[in-house]
Amino acid sequence: MSKKQTDTAEDFVPDFKLEDTDIEFGKCPMCKCETFDLVMIDAFTKSALEESNKEFVYESTCSDCFILLKDQITQVGRMKAEKKQRLQELLDKWSTKIEVLKTGRALMSQKIYSEARKYFEEYIAILEAVYNRGDEGLRPHMIPEQHRKQESTLLCGLYCDLIFIYDKFEPGTARLKNMCDTLVEFFSYSRGQGSLLRKIKRLEGESKNKDVFKKLFQKAKNRKSSCFVATTVFDNNDAVELAVLRNFRDQFLRKSHLGRKLVYVYYQHSPSFSAKIKSLPTVKYFLKVALIVFCWIIDPIL
Secondary structure (H helix, E strand, O other), rough: OOOHHHHHHHHHHOOOHHHHHHOEEEEEEOOEEEEOOOOOOOOHHHHHHHHOOOOOOOOEEEEHHHHHHHHOOOOHHHHHHHHHHHHHHHHHHHHHHHHHHHHHHHHHOOHHHHHHHHHHHHHHHHHHHHHHOOOOOOHHOOOOOHHHHHHHHHHHHHHHHHHHHHHHHHHHHHHHHHHHHHHHHHOOOOOHHHHHHHHHHHHHHHHOHHHHHHHHHHHHHHHHHOOOOHHHHHHOOOOHHHHHHHHHHOOHHHHHHHHHHHHHHHHHHHHHHHHHHHOOHHHHHHHHHHHHHHHHHHHEEE
């Protein structure tokens, strides 16, 4: 070999850096074995381990230890982690909930009922995730007072459409009955009650089981016409005492947790009680006197 060739070989330095490769090499913090394939523990696995009451302090392990960790996850822990993940996904969708509702309505107008149902149910799930963190059922008192009327108005239209869809595909189910009862609850807080009643009547003509919509129409109508005992007692929606009582409800009762509960119970039972006192003029008279005295006492302090 010539001198020139020898100098060239000795001067050559390969341009090689370990970090330029995809190979990671180190020790597993769990079993202390050297490995080329440390695996990062993902957020879901961490959550599932926590819900399974299993302690772990590692951000990554070797693949064998990762499998051992996953084997420690219980079925209950996995289910709880999946629920938390689903709730977080729904919370992240809060800003897009109106778009979800609009899409559902567009599909409903095109009579693509199965797809519309998915969007309507997702809208309800988003509200549940925000207002009661996923507990079963959504009730008016769970929604803050400043948003209750708006949300109730949107929900009543949505529930009405869902009842129509359930009537077509799940007639006679508990889901259908519960949806009707829930709509009636929110009806008391919604705007455009007359418009909603007309919608219920219109959908009745297209429904399979017209009895479902007839009963729903009657319940909602009763809630609209006589949801307040005081309205029945005074026979006049413009009575001064009614204004005082509404002010008492808004300025006093709804300011406390107990007061909101009382208002909720009142909305639940006043329709049936109002219907009964209509045929009892003596009871109606004494209630009227009692309410006049009550309004006379509370009006100065409101």
